[in-house]
Amino acid sequence: MTGATVPENAPDHCPGVESEQAGKADACNGCANQEICASDKPKGPDPALPLIRERMRHVKRKILVLSGKGGVGKSTFTAQLGWAFAADENFQTGIMDVDICGPSIPTILGIANEQVHSSASGWSPVYVQDNLGVMSVGFMLPSAKDAVMWRGPKKNGLIAQFLKDVDWGELDWLVVDTPPGTSDEHLSVVQYLKESGIDGAVLVTTPQEVALQDVRREIDFCRKVGVRIIGLVENMAGFVCPNCKNTSEIFRPTTGGAARLAKECGIELLGSVPLDPRIGKSADYGVSFLDEYPDSPATTAFLDIIDRIQEILDKEGPSS
Amino acid sequence: MNPSISNRLQNVKHIIIVLSGKGGVGKSSISVQLAWSLYSSSPTARVAILDVDLTGPSIPRMMGVDGHAVHQSTDGWVPVFVDREKSRLGCMSVGFLLKRKEDSVVWRGPKKNAMIRQFLSDVRWGELDYLVIDTPPGTSDEHLSLLEHLAPVHERLSSVLVTTPQVVALTDMAKCLSFTRTVNLPVLGLIENMSGYVCPCCGEISNIFSTGGGEEMCKRDNLTFLGALPIDTQLVELLDASAEQATSDTSQPDKPIDSVSLYQRYHATTSSKIMQDITQKIIQALQPSSLTSNHEI
Numbered sequence: 001m002t003g004a005t006v007p008e009n010a011p012d013h014c015p016g017v018e019s020e021q022a023g024k025a026d027a028c029n030g031c032a033n034q035e036i037c038a039s040d041k042p043k044g045p046d047p048a049l050p051l052i053r054e055r056m057r058h059v060k061r062k063i064l065v066l067s068g069k070g071g072v073g074k075s076t077f078t079a080q081l082g083w084a085f086a087a088d089e090n091f092q093t094g095i096m097d098v099d100i101c102g103p104s105i106p107t108i109l110g111i112a113n114e115q116v117h118s119s120a121s122g123w124s125p126v127y128v129q130d131n132l133g134v135m136s137v138g139f140m141l142p143s144a145k146d147a148v149m150w151r152g153p154k155k156n157g158l159i160a161q162f163l164k165d166v167d168w169g170e171l172d173w174l175v176v177d178t179p180p181g182t183s184d185e186h187l188s189v190v191q192y193l194k195e196s197g198i199d200g201a202v203l204v205t206t207p208q209e210v211a212l213q214d215v216r217r218e219i220d221f222c223r224k225v226g227v228r229i230i231g232l233v234e235n236m237a238g239f240v241c242p243n244c245k246n247t248s249e250i251f252r253p254t255t256g257g258a259a260r261l262a263k264e265c266g267i268e269l270l271g272s273v274p275l276d277p278r279i280g281k282s283a284d285y286g287v288s289f290l291d292e293y294p295d296s297p298a299t300t301a302f303l304d305i306i307d308r309i310q311e312i313l314d315k316e317g318p319s320s
Numbered sequence: 321m322n323p324s325i326s327n328r329l330q331n332v333k334h335i336i337i338v339l340s341g342k343g344g345v346g347k348s349s350i351s352v353q354l355a356w357s358l359y360s361s362s363p364t365a366r367v368a369i370l371d372v373d374l375t376g377p378s379i380p381r382m383m384g385v386d387g388h389a390v391h392q393s394t395d396g397w398v399p400v401f402v403d404r405e406k407s408r409l410g411c412m413s414v415g416f417l418l419k420r421k422e423d424s425v426v427w428r429g430p431k432k433n434a435m436i437r438q439f440l441s442d443v444r445w446g447e448l449d450y451l452v453i454d455t456p457p458g459t460s461d462e463h464l465s466l467l468e469h470l471a472p473v474h475e476r477l478s479s480v481l482v483t484t485p486q487v488v489a490l491t492d493m494a495k496c497l498s499f500t501r502t503v504n505l506p507v508l509g510l511i512e513n514m515s516g517y518v519c520p521c522c523g524e525i526s527n528i529f530s531t532g533g534g535e536e537m538c539k540r541d542n543l544t545f546l547g548a549l550p551i552d553t554q555l556v557e558l559l560d561a562s563a564e565q566a567t568s569d570t571s572q573p574d575k576p577i578d579s580v581s582l583y584q585r586y587h588a589t590t591s592s593k594i595m596q597d598i599t600q601k602i603i604q605a606l607q608p609s610s611l612t613s614n615h616e617i
Binding site: 032033036068069070071072075099100101102104107108112144145146147148149150151152153155179180181182183184186187206208209210213214216217218219220221224225239241242243244246248249250251252254255275277280281283284 | 341342343344345348373374375376378381382421422423424425426427428429430431432433434456457458459460461463464484486487488489491492494495496497498499502517519520521522524526527528529530551553556557559560561
């Protein structure tokens with residue numbers, strides 16, 4: 001691969017960020033990162049990488065949960081995935097929340113007031129139950145009201161720490177919940193985990209075109225950075241009125257919804273989860289929706305999707 | 321600071337930044353509705369909307385100007401005019417700069433920062449009564465850059481907060497509020513979006529994302545509660561509607577999708593009525609006297 005050190009977004013003829021010419025070549029004029037490249041900071045691979053590789057050697061499966069648009073249910077889906085995996089006591093599961101400016105995983109899992117403890121072997125994740133550990137910036141803030149006003153590099157630093165300094169132990173699954181978009185957090189997670197291998201990404205969307213448009217961008221992102229897409233989950237598909245039991249579509253799939261998008265892009269539609277007001281309620285109270293409402297059609301849909309993800313990954317054996 | 325930004329914005333009376341902590345609560349849809357309502361609030365009102373959600377721009381689609389291109393003039397970039405020849409409602413988004421709509425913008429902070437600076441300094445904003453700025457979720461690069469670049473016109477800045485009623489969104493809203501206080505950005509008020517859903521079949525109201533949380537928060541934090549918008553499927557469809565036209569129009573990307581009729585259809589929705597009240601409250605709050613008295617917030 002030529003120009004492995006040339007960023008995706010670099011101007012034409014970028015000499016590469018690790019080259020002697022970085023920040024000094026003609027092509028660098030006008031590049032937003034020129035100053036960073038030209039500064040005397042040591043070049044070369046991130047020193048965190050070998051440490052991350054060591055930690056991640058003990059993690060069997062790593063899954064990213066992505067979506068282009070916000071509020072489509074990434075964190076809710078991540079939490080259900082965590083709970084469903086942890087229902088099998090032979091599995092150890094970890095959830096890493098890299099949504100640094102808006103961490104909702106602690107609330108959804110009902111551990112909002114917990115703190116991170118550090119020990120000789122690193123930061124201990126907060127345990128929801130014996131086999132479900134969680135790490136989020138939410139555990140590190142003095143108050144839930146505090147805003148994390150960080151620019152990219154600081155967020156990247158924390159993500160690296162989450163991967164190298166957290167004592168995850170032996171994990172069968174590590175599920176990474178991300179913020180919306182395709183920016184610093186996503187690039188960093190992918191870069192830091194590249195060597196240890198990411199098993200794949202689950203994309204979450206809602207049925208309306210505005211959300212699908214963002215998913216297309218997310219698919220493009222996955223292809224650019226070389227992360228395989230496990231499949232697409234359509235959330236908030238149809239709403240069953242608790243009164244008349246009729247289904248209505250709140251976010252109407254004006255362009256064929258996730259099914260058509262999946263077909264167009266050649267990815268698998270893992271399933272559609274109907275909108276159940278009790279999902280949001282469970283998230284607010286921090287209880288497992290799957291356990292609380294086993295009869296809901298949404299529970300069945302979630303479990304089918306989770307089974308399918310396991311099936312897809314089992315078929316190909318361990319990644320590393 | 322940057323002299324060209326203050327020059328560009330010297331004839332802009334009010335800059336309203338739409339913020340929310342959480343994603344998907346309806347910032348963009350509220351921004352679009354606010355722009356439309358401000359536009360119709362007076363026959364001479366000049367409004368523009370700037371979309372700084374760089375990695376997930378949705379404003380072009382919602383306004384029905386998806387696939388349009390930004391034109392370069394000797395005096396800078398020309399915004400895309402939603403009302404075409406009247407040229408009173410302009411729109412600028414990174415979406416107009418992408419070659420294909422499925423292209424992802426995978427940018428780290430510094431590049432986003434540069435883009436935002438360009439939007440403020442290189443676009444021919446001209447004379448505006450209101451510039452509505454739609455932001456991505458969170459409190460990070462885009463927000464800090466925006467505030468930094470807008471510092472020379474800080475006295476004309478204000479913000480509208482959007483949340484949904486559930487706890488998860490309100491926690492993020494609290495962070496967002498801390499942000500506005502830290503950067504000393506006046507808050508005009510808070511809008512609670514997706515507050516209840518009326519079943520089209522039996523009329524039963526379901527509070528899918530709970531209800532009332534936003535109003536309570538306003539009382540607690542001493543904020544103006546601007547209003548609650550229920551989930552309006554008509555609106556969801558409307559904002560999505562240009563889709564069909566857009567996909568069939570890909571052969572002629574320059575052919576304008578009917579953004580005008582979209583705007584007219586909006587006025588038939590229930591949301592537009594509620595939004596009108598909210599807009600009146602916002603206009604009121606922007607009156608010189610009330611803004612200074614609100615300044616300590």
